Amino acid sequence: MKSRRNFIKKSIVAGAGMALAPSLTFGNSKDIFSGKLKLAFIGVGGRGMGHVRNALRREDVEITAIGDIDPKAIKNALKKIADSGFKTPKVYDKHEYDYRNLLEDKNVDAVIISTPWLWHTRMAKEAMEANVYAGVEVSAANTLEECWDLVNTHEKTGTHMMILENVNYRRDVMAVLNMVKQNVFGELVHFRCGYQHDLRAVKFTDGTEFGKNASGEARWRTQHSLLRNGDVYPTHGVGPIAAMCDINRGNRFTSLTSTASKAIGLNNYIVKNGGEDHPNAKIKWKQGDVITSTIETANGETIIVTHDCNLPRPYSLGFRVQGANGLWEVDGNRIYIEGKSKQHRWDQADAWLKKYDHPLWQKYGDFASGAGHGGMDFFVLNAFVESAKQNIAPPLDVYDAAAWSVITPLSELSIENNGEPQDFPDFTRGNWVKRKPYNWMKSSY
Numbered sequence: 456m457k458s459r460r461n462f463i464k465k466s467i468v469a470g471a472g473m474a475l476a477p478s479l480t481f482g483n484s485k486d487i488f489s490g491k492l493k494l495a496f497i498g499v500g501g502r503g504m505g506h507v508r509n510a511l512r513r514e515d516v517e518i519t520a521i522g523d524i525d526p527k528a529i530k531n532a533l534k535k536i537a538d539s540g541f542k543t544p545k546v547y548d549k550h551e552y553d554y555r556n557l558l559e560d561k562n563v564d565a566v567i568i569s570t571p572w573l574w575h576t577r578m579a580k581e582a583m584e585a586n587v588y589a590g591v592e593v594s595a596a597n598t599l600e601e602c603w604d605l606v607n608t609h610e611k612t613g614t615h616m617m618i619l620e621n622v623n624y625r626r627d628v629m630a631v632l633n634m635v636k637q638n639v640f641g642e643l644v645h646f647r648c649g650y651q652h653d654l655r656a657v658k659f660t661d662g663t664e665f666g667k668n669a670s671g672e673a674r675w676r677t678q679h680s681l682l683r684n685g686d687v688y689p690t691h692g693v694g695p696i697a698a699m700c701d702i703n704r705g706n707r708f709t710s711l712t713s714t715a716s717k718a719i720g721l722n723n724y725i726v727k728n729g730g731e732d733h734p735n736a737k738i739k740w741k742q743g744d745v746i747t748s749t750i751e752t753a754n755g756e757t758i759i760v761t762h763d764c765n766l767p768r769p770y771s772l773g774f775r776v777q778g779a780n781g782l783w784e785v786d787g788n789r790i791y792i793e794g795k796s797k798q799h800r801w802d803q804a805d806a807w808l809k810k811y812d813h814p815l816w817q818k819y820g821d822f823a824s825g826a827g828h829g830g831m832d833f834f835v836l837n838a839f840v841e842s843a844k845q846n847i848a849p850p851l852d853v854y855d856a857a858a859w860s861v862i863t864p865l866s867e868l869s870i871e872n873n874g875e876p877q878d879f880p881d882f883t884r885g886n887w888v889k890r891k892p893y894n895w896m897k898s899s900y
């Protein structure tokens with residue numbers, strides 16, 4: 456393991472001064488990393504395979520190991536890897552703790568973890584302990600204790616982890632981030648965001664089944680709606696907003712209040728598909744259909760975060776970014792900037808978003824467009840691979856993972872206590888005061 460890291464460090468020294476550009480299967484960019492990143496995957500289901508497909512498009516990555524407990528998922532991944540002309544990776548599929556052997560494999564520098572939520576923290580923690588650079592899918596943790604586990608393990612081992620929040624790299628989100636950094640909205644005041652996605656068909660196989668007889672996410676995700684009344688999926692909304700207002704880097708989340716509506720959506724769905732006498736129609740779901748949390752920041756901004764996944768509705772992350780000079784609202788695709796827009800009238804957002812298109816999207820947009828989720832999946836993997844190759848802190852680091860993921864247990868606590876405010880732990884241990892804002896405007900990754 457040591458030699459693996461030394462190799463990375465030597466490669467960086469050897470390449471010092473060379474252009475920091477990703478080595479992709481297009482263009483002729485230089486690579487500071489003389490070898491290939493030996494990348495492993497734990498979990499090659501729906502999401503893991505998305506990352507595998509994108510990794511297969513890169514020249515600077517070798518897929519050395521994959522792990523999953525589902526033989527179909529392994530077969531599917533091996534076929535895709537072989538079809539792309541990559542070498543066959545080592546397979547870890549014996550049992551649910553076989554990932555530990557994958558992490559000890561000398562041929563693994565970095566790992567992408569795309570497993571069900573309850574596995575994330577223990578896998579990421581053990582990866583860091585094994586000196587393997589870890590990328591973990593969202594959310595990174597389920598409990599307050601798990602959030603601290605991630606931070607403590609990173610600080611103890613010095614190994615990095617990245618939360619793989621792809622929405623931070625969405626084209627409109629990055630254009631608005633660009634506008635924020637260029638002060639177009641003025642001093643920031645208020646945000647809205649959330650996860651508003653009708654997941655009923657994902658939560659139930661054949662309209663009624665979840666748990667061991669179901670498939671895909673219905674095998675594990677639905678259980679969280681049964682047992683937890685809180686915002687179980689906050690990071691798609693909060694991640695981009697946290698980058699805009701420099702959370703953990705000169706600002707931080709300080710407190711949160713949450714409320715939950717009644718829970719009728721999942722029951723209605725089962726009754727519609729299986730009838731009133733279906734055994735699952737008797738289940739009492741704990742998760743309110745619409746969960747609304749309000750976060751306050753140290754710099755005085757407020758953020759309303761919505762979780763809305765059990766009722767019929769079109770998809771929207773509901774972004775609103777508002778400052779002293781104006782605002783962007785994703786619903787309605789509109790922007791108003793005082794002095795630039797007609798008074799009291801919205802502008803269509805398109806021209807603004809084009810004008811402030813982020814340098815990364817201008818550079819890689821064409822290549823990224825086939826990468827999944829409108830292209831943002833390319834950028835999140837790119838940031839991970841480029842950071843892992845240099846063995847440096849990623850843009851979305853362990854402190855971000857903890858501060859965003861802790862919204863889940865804090866919202867549960869607040870709901871349970873009638874909307875009582877909950878304090879955010881300061882995972883940076885005071886260092887947020889002096890940590891510099893991340894340079895989001897660089898065009899390398």
Ligand SMILES: NC(=O)c1ccc[n+]([C@@H]2O[C@H](COP(=O)([O-])OP(=O)(O)OC[C@H]3O[C@@H](n4cnc5c(N)ncnc54)[C@H](O)[C@@H]3O)[C@@H](O)[C@H]2O)c1
Binds near residue numbers: 501592621671
């Ligand atoms: N960022 C995004 O846009 C996005 C999209 C979808 C899912 N996700 C996240 O990705 C993660 C995975 O979701 P998914 O949709 O791929 O789910 P999935 O159920 O399709 O895949 C999960 C895989 O993990 C495997 N697995 C379970 N336990 C394991 C263990 N102990 N060891 C090895 N493998 C194990 C399963 O067999 C399965 O193949 C979740 O955290 C989800 O929230 C993120």
